[in-house]
Amino acid sequence: MDSVIESKRIKIIIFFCLCIASLQAASIGDIFKSxxxxxxxxxxxxxxxxxxxxxxxxxAPSGSGVIHCGENTxxxxxxxxxxxxxxxxxxxxxxxxxxxKSTAWNxxxxxxxxxxxxxxxxxxxxxxxxxxxxxxxxKLTFGSNAELNTSSxxxxxQLLIRDSTDFSNVSVNCDSNDNPLPPHHLAFYSGGxxxxxxxxxxxxxxxxxxxKLTFNSNVVxxxxxxxxxxxxxxxxxxTNRVDDLPLVDFGPICQSNxxxxxxxxxxWHMIGIxxxxxxxxxxxxxxxxxxxxNFTGSSSDTWRIYERTYSDTDNTSSYSMVPTNGTLHQGxxxxxxxxxxxxxxxxxLANVTWDTNCPNxxxxxxxxxxxxxxxxxxxxxxxxxxxxxxxxxxxxxGLKTARWMDFRFKINGGxxxxxxxxxxxxxxxxxxxxxxxxxxxxxxxxxxDAGCVVDPREGFWIELNSTTTNQTIDLIIPxxxx
Amino acid sequence: xxxxxxxxxxxxxxxxxxxxxxxxxxxxxxxxxNTVVHxxxxxxxxxxxxxxxxxxxxxxxxxxxxxxxxxxxxxxxDAKKGLDKRDLKAMKAPNWGQNTLEVVFExxxxxxxxxxxxxxxxxxxKTEFLxxxxxxxxxxxxxxxxxxxxxxxxxxxxxxVYTPKxxxxxxxxxxxxxxxxxxxKTEVPFIKDGKLQSYVFTMGNNEKxxxxxxxxxxxxxxxxxxASQSKVSxxxxxxxxxxxxxxxxxxxxDE
Numbered sequence: 001m002d003s004v005i006e007s008k009r010i011k012i013i014i015f016f017c018l019c020i021a022s023l024q025a026a027s028i029g030d031i032f033k034s035x036x037x038x039x040x041x042x043x044x045x046x047x048x049x050x051x052x053x054x055x056x057x058x059x060a061p062s063g064s065g066v067i068h069c070g071e072n073t074x075x076x077x078x079x080x081x082x083x084x085x086x087x088x089x090x091x092x093x094x095x096x097x098x099x100x101k102s103t104a105w106n107x108x109x110x111x112x113x114x115x116x117x118x119x120x121x122x123x124x125x126x127x128x129x130x131x132x133x134x135x136x137x138x139k140l141t142f143g144s145n146a147e148l149n150t151s152s153x154x155x156x157x158q159l160l161i162r163d164s165t166d167f168s169n170v171s172v173n174c175d176s177n178d179n180p181l182p183p184h185h186l187a188f189y190s191g192g193x194x195x196x197x198x199x200x201x202x203x204x205x206x207x208x209x210x211x212k213l214t215f216n217s218n219v220v221x222x223x224x225x226x227x228x229x230x231x232x233x234x235x236x237x238x239t240n241r242v243d244d245l246p247l248v249d250f251g252p253i254c255q256s257n258x259x260x261x262x263x264x265x266x267x268w269h270m271i272g273i274x275x276x277x278x279x280x281x282x283x284x285x286x287x288x289x290x291x292x293x294n295f296t297g298s299s300s301d302t303w304r305i306y307e308r309t310y311s312d313t314d315n316t317s318s319y320s321m322v323p324t325n326g327t328l329h330q331g332x333x334x335x336x337x338x339x340x341x342x343x344x345x346x347x348x349l350a351n352v353t354w355d356t357n358c359p360n361x362x363x364x365x366x367x368x369x370x371x372x373x374x375x376x377x378x379x380x381x382x383x384x385x386x387x388x389x390x391x392x393x394x395x396x397x398g399l400k401t402a403r404w405m406d407f408r409f410k411i412n413g414g415x416x417x418x419x420x421x422x423x424x425x426x427x428x429x430x431x432x433x434x435x436x437x438x439x440x441x442x443x444x445x446x447x448x449d450a451g452c453v454v455d456p457r458e459g460f461w462i463e464l465n466s467t468t469t470n471q472t473i474d475l476i477i478p479x480x481x482x
Numbered sequence: 483x484x485x486x487x488x489x490x491x492x493x494x495x496x497x498x499x500x501x502x503x504x505x506x507x508x509x510x511x512x513x514x515x516n517t518v519v520h521x522x523x524x525x526x527x528x529x530x531x532x533x534x535x536x537x538x539x540x541x542x543x544x545x546x547x548x549x550x551x552x553x554x555x556x557x558x559x560d561a562k563k564g565l566d567k568r569d570l571k572a573m574k575a576p577n578w579g580q581n582t583l584e585v586v587f588e589x590x591x592x593x594x595x596x597x598x599x600x601x602x603x604x605x606x607x608k609t610e611f612l613x614x615x616x617x618x619x620x621x622x623x624x625x626x627x628x629x630x631x632x633x634x635x636x637x638x639x640x641x642x643v644y645t646p647k648x649x650x651x652x653x654x655x656x657x658x659x660x661x662x663x664x665x666x667k668t669e670v671p672f673i674k675d676g677k678l679q680s681y682v683f684t685m686g687n688n689e690k691x692x693x694x695x696x697x698x699x700x701x702x703x704x705x706x707x708x709a710s711q712s713k714v715s716x717x718x719x720x721x722x723x724x725x726x727x728x729x730x731x732x733x734x735x736d737e
Contacts, residue, residue: 265728266725266726266727266728267580268576268578268580268728303730320734337730338728339727360638362637362638362639391573405637405641405643418639418641420639421639421641423567431570433573436550436552438548438550439575439584440576440582440583441550442574442575442595443552443595444570444572444573444595444596445596446570447641448641448642448643448644449644450643450645450646
C-alpha cells in the first residue's frame with residue numbers, strides 16, 4: 001500500500017543513507033561539515049530519516065521506519081529533532097546566455113568540464129560525465145535510463161541547476177547495478193522542483209531552496225535531501241540499513257562570495273556577515289536583496305538593521321538602527337528584523353581578507369584568521385552605569401564553522417591567549433552567547449567544550465570585565481576549523 | 483564493513499565486561515554496562531556512570547512553536563556542588579514582544595544555562611531550574627534526553643577540553659533521575675520501562691514561570707504514578723497560537 005507524506009510548506013531534511021556502511025562519518029563530515037548533528041547509527045532496516053522543521057503535519061510512511069523531525073516533535077512520528085539548514089547559492093552566472101548543450105542528446109557520452117552552461121540534454125541510455133568542480137546550468141534533462149557519472153570524482157561535484165529537474169529512471173552517482181556511490185561526491189542545488197521516480201537511483205546531497213521534492217516507488221536513494229515541500233510515495237523499496245548519518249550543512253554549495261541566506265519572516269536574526277563589509281553601507285550589503293532598500297524608520301518598513309552602541313564612559317549600551325546609508329563594520333554583529341521571508345546574498349561584496357600569520361591553535365584546519373578590536377569595559381561600573389561587564393556583540397565573518405576554542409585574545413598587543421586564560425586572568429568571560437530563534441532566548445557555551453562552535457552568519461556576545469579598562473582587547477577569529 | 487567492526491567491538495566489550503563482572507576493584511564491581519555496582523548489594527545494584535557526563539532538557543511549547551534545548555546539567559570532576567566555573571551564566575532573553583521560552587537553572591540567586599556538579603555516589607544531587615515564558619496558560623512539555631559521557635584531555639595550552647560522546651538513552655544513570663514539579667507536587671521518572679519519558683503541564687492563569695527540581699538519587703527511582711508519558715499527541719493546526727507581529731521599533735526600547 002502506498003503511503004504518502006505530503007505537507008504544506010514543510011521544511012524537511014530527509015536522510016536516506018543506503019549502502020554507505022564502509023564510509024566513515026568523519027570523511028563525509030569533513031566535506032559537509034557541522035550544522036546538523038544527526039543521531040549516528042540507526043541500525044534498523046527500513047528507517048527513513050527525516051530532519052527539519054515542519055509547519056504542518058507529517059504522516060509516517062507505513063511499515064518503513066522512523067521519521068525524525070525538527071520543530072514538529074509533537075508529531076508522534078517524530079523521534080528526534082534537527083533543523084533545515086539555510087544556505088543556497090547566490091551570485092548566479094548568466095546561465096541564460098551561457099554555452100548551450102541542448103543538442104548533446106545524440107552523444108553517447110558527454111564529458112563535461114566544470115563551467116556555466118545553458119541547457120544540457122542527455123539522451124536515452126546516454127551518459128553525462130562530470131568532474132571535480134562547480135557546474136552551473138539553466139536546465140538539465142535526461143532521457144530514460146540515462147546516467148550521470150561521477151567515476152572520476154575524488155572530491156565533490158557541485159551541480160547547481162536553476163530550473164526544475166526530473167531524475168526519473170536515471171542513474172545519478174550510482175553504479176551500473178543501481179548501487180549508490182559515495183554521496184559526498186555530489187552536491188546538487190536546485191532552484192526548482194526535483195522529481196526522482198520510476199526506478200531511478202540517486203546518491204548525493206540534494207538541496208532545494210523553494211521547490212518540491214518528489215520520490216515515488218522503486219527509487220534507490222542515498223545521502224541527504226532537503227526541501228521545503230516533500231512528497232514521498234511508497235517507501236517499500238527503502239529497505240536498506242541506515243548507517244552513519246552524516247553531518248550536513250550543504251557547505252560546498254555555499255561557497256565564498258556566493259552564499260545566499262534565507263531568513264524567516266516575523267523574526268529577529270542575530271547575524272554576522274561573511275564578507276568584507278568594512279565601510280560598506282546597509283544598502284550596499286542588503287539593498288540588492290530586499291524589496292524596499294530605502295527603509296525610513298517608519299512603520300511601513302518591512303526590515304531593519306540594528307547595531308549595538310556602547311557608552312564611552314560606562315558599561316551601558318543600547319541598540320541603534322543603522323540607516324540604509326549607515327556603514328557596517330567587520331567583526332561586528334547585527335540584528336536583522338524582517339516582517340517577511342527574505343533572502344540575502346553577498347553579491348558585489350569582496351571576500352574577507354584573512355591573515356595567514358595566526359597564533360598556533362593546534363588545529364591544522366586553521367590557517368587563516370582575522371583580528372578585530374573589541375570595546376573594552378569601563379571601570380565606571382557601579383550600577384546603574386551598566387554594571388561591571390561590557391557585552392560586545394560580535395559577528396562571525398567566516399563561511400565555515402569555527403570552534404570557540406580556536407579563538408584567541410590579545411591584551412595590549414601581548415601574546416595570544418585562549419578564552420579560558422583570559423577568563424582565568426579575570427579579563428573576559430570564556431562563555432559566548434548565541435541567539436536561538438527557536439526559543440527566542442540565548443544558548444551559551446565555553447571554549448573548553450569541543451562542541452562550542454560559531455556558524456557562518458552568526459553573531460555572538462562576549463563579556464568583558466571592568467578589569468579591561470584602558471586596555472586594548474583584540475579578538476583573533478579563525479577562518480573555520482571545526 | 484563498519485557494522486562488522488562495530489559488532490566485533492561490542493562483542494569484545496561485552497566479553498571484557500563479562501570477565502570483569504564479579505572482579506572486585508577495591509570497593510567497586512564493574513558490571514556489563516560499565517557501571518559501578520555496590521558490593522554490599524550486587525543483586526540490586528546502584529548504577530553510577532564511570533567518569534563525567536551531561537544531559538540536556540528539551541522544553542517545548544508546541545502551540546507557540548517554541549523549543550529550547552539549551553539547558554544542560556551533569557557532572558565534571560573539577561566542578562563543585564555549588565557555584566563554580568563550570569556553571570555557565572544565562573543571558574536574559576530579548577524582551578521584544580515576541581514569544582519566548584527560557585529554561586534556566588537557579589543557584590545562589592543567579593541564573594545559569596548549564597550547571598555541572600560533582601556529587602559523590604552516596605549523595606543525592608538536586609538541581610533546580612525554571613521554565614519561563616512570556617504568556618500564561620500555555621501547555622508545556624519537558625522531554626528527557628539520554629546521557630552523554632564526557633571525555634576530556636588537556637590541550638597544548640593546558641586547558642581541559644571536554645568532548646561529549648553520543649547520547650545514550652540506555653545509560654543506567656537515567657534510572658536514578660527524576661523530575662519534581664514543585665507546583666503540582668508531581669514526581670516523574672526520566673525513564674520508564676526502558677523508554678525516555680516526557681512531562682506535560684499547563685501554566686496557570688497568572689503563571690509565566692514554574693520551578694522544577696531534577697533529582698539524581700543514590701538508588702533507582704521507583705515512581706508508580708502515571709504523570710510521565712513516553713509518547714506525545716499530535717498537534718493540530720487549530721491549537722497553534724497566532725504569532726505576534728514583529729515590531730521593528732522594538733530594539734530601540736532595548737531589553
